[in-house]
Amino acid sequence: MIKQKNYKKTLIACYLGFVTQAISANFTPLLFLTFISTYGITLEKIAMIPLVFYLTQLLIDLAATKFADKIGYRTCVVSSQVLSAIGLVLMAVLPEVLSVPFIGILISVVLYAMGSGLVEVLVSPIVEACPFENKEGMMSLLHSFYCWGAMGVILGSTLFFAIFGLENWKILTFIWALVPLYNTFNFISCPIERLVEDGKSMGIRKLLKTPIFWLMIILMVCSGASEASMAQWASAFTESAIGVSKTVGDLAGPCLFAMFMGISRILYGKFSEKLDLTKVMLVCGILCAGCYLLASLSTVPILGLAGCALCGLTVGIMWPGSISISSQKCPRGGTAMFAFLALAGDLGAMVSPAMVGTLSEMADGNLKTGLLAAAIFPIVLVFGLLILKKYVNIAFMDKDGV
Numbered sequence: 001m002i003k004q005k006n007y008k009k010t011l012i013a014c015y016l017g018f019v020t021q022a023i024s025a026n027f028t029p030l031l032f033l034t035f036i037s038t039y040g041i042t043l044e045k046i047a048m049i050p051l052v053f054y055l056t057q058l059l060i061d062l063a064a065t066k067f068a069d070k071i072g073y074r075t076c077v078v079s080s081q082v083l084s085a086i087g088l089v090l091m092a093v094l095p096e097v098l099s100v101p102f103i104g105i106l107i108s109v110v111l112y113a114m115g116s117g118l119v120e121v122l123v124s125p126i127v128e129a130c131p132f133e134n135k136e137g138m139m140s141l142l143h144s145f146y147c148w149g150a151m152g153v154i155l156g157s158t159l160f161f162a163i164f165g166l167e168n169w170k171i172l173t174f175i176w177a178l179v180p181l182y183n184t185f186n187f188i189s190c191p192i193e194r195l196v197e198d199g200k201s202m203g204i205r206k207l208l209k210t211p212i213f214w215l216m217i218i219l220m221v222c223s224g225a226s227e228a229s230m231a232q233w234a235s236a237f238t239e240s241a242i243g244v245s246k247t248v249g250d251l252a253g254p255c256l257f258a259m260f261m262g263i264s265r266i267l268y269g270k271f272s273e274k275l276d277l278t279k280v281m282l283v284c285g286i287l288c289a290g291c292y293l294l295a296s297l298s299t300v301p302i303l304g305l306a307g308c309a310l311c312g313l314t315v316g317i318m319w320p321g322s323i324s325i326s327s328q329k330c331p332r333g334g335t336a337m338f339a340f341l342a343l344a345g346d347l348g349a350m351v352s353p354a355m356v357g358t359l360s361e362m363a364d365g366n367l368k369t370g371l372l373a374a375a376i377f378p379i380v381l382v383f384g385l386l387i388l389k390k391y392v393n394i395a396f397m398d399k400d401g402v
Contacts, residue, residue: 010190012186013186016145016182018142018145020081023180024053024084024087024115025150026254027173028091028109030154030157039095039101039102052106052110054113057117057120060118060120061342062343064117064121064122068121069336078188079118080118081181081184082180083112083114084111084115087115088112089173089174090104091112092170092173121342122338126195127142128338129195135324136268137271137273140265140269140321144261144262147261154255207337213330213337216326217341218384219322219385221347223315223319223321223381225348225351225352226378228349229377230308232356233353233356253308256305256308257312260311260312261313261315264284264313264317268321278385281322285318286382288314288315288378291314292311292371322341322345326341357370
């Protein structure tokens with residue numbers, strides 16, 4: 001008797017993979033002030049930490065186009081959890097044992113950023129390769145776990161620090177490292193299928209010559225930018241818009257944004273079979289631009305906060321939706337396509353917050369100016385979707401479904 005494969009275990013492992021990524025991306029920024037006071041690290045050097053994180057993740061996205069299929073999904077995704085766990089553990093150890101604590105922090109960041117990049121590239125195609133029905137809904141639900149992970153890290157860490165004190169942050173670092181450590185064994189034992197059979201996926205050169213692929217890249221850049229522009233500045237915006245303390249701003253801004261983003265992904269996951277994905281993304285893109293305009297132009301603080309929070313609701317479907325559309329339009333794109341999509345999304349997420357900050361600085365520190373400019377990203381996404389809906393047809397694809 002053939003034992004039936006338990007793909008629910010695969011799904012749980014992938015859910016926790018995104019929770020791990022949320023820990024990697026959101027925990028260390030909570031410690032920036034602690035690093036400054038404990039190790040005497042300058043603010044200029046602290047600013048290098050997120051830059052190193054995202055650059056490392058981008059490089060992994062790019063490299064994965066070459067090695068992921070050759071090495072295999074399981075080896076790569078298990079490595080992602082091991083690297084994340086080691087990086088978090090070393091975050092608490094290396095600054096104490098190295099003569100330059102900042103070097104120890106950067107080494108740790110590089111390690112867990114490598115893990116985060118592998119999660120970004122591999123988890124979506126692993127779920128896409130599973131024999132589930134309603135792949136669009138599954139993809140949306142999968143990506144909601146990054147949102148819940150981000151909320152869990154922010155709320156859990158804040159509660160821990162309130163009870164045990166900020167000086168015990170190393171203990172909490174070890175606790176968060178248990179998540180990827182546990183999930184390592186999930187990925188070792190769960191069934192993992194290949195997205196495309198050997199020899200049937202498109203080559204990278206052919207993929208890069210496919211017009212629709214570049215349209216998908218534009219959608220992913222705009223998705224990452226639409227999400228990150230508000231997410232990265234949510235705390236500062238909340239503080240300035242409604243005049244609250246930094247602690248309240250950290251909780252209200254990022255947590256509300258993440259909560260609404262997670263809700264939107266769960267809702268689409270539940271009702272996706274009854275909805276047209278492209279139409280949903282069009283509506284969300286228009287509403288997202290409206291949220292940026294509301295946040296940046298409103299003179300009423302509570303309306304500005306509403307624009308910030310509801311922006312999370314509108315961007316939630318963009319990233320997983322763009323991945324699902326890409327899978328439909330380029331079914332033989334393979335792992336390379338997912339790696340390039342992750343690269344494009346991460347590029348948008350890295351560049352857009354810097355753009356908001358630069359433009360705000362040019363406007364004498366007026367954050368609303370930078371956020372107003374960021375409305376261009378959902379607008380471009382809407383135009384891209386309209387082109388996709390109106391002009392893209394079978395002429396862009398060969399008879400094999402490329």
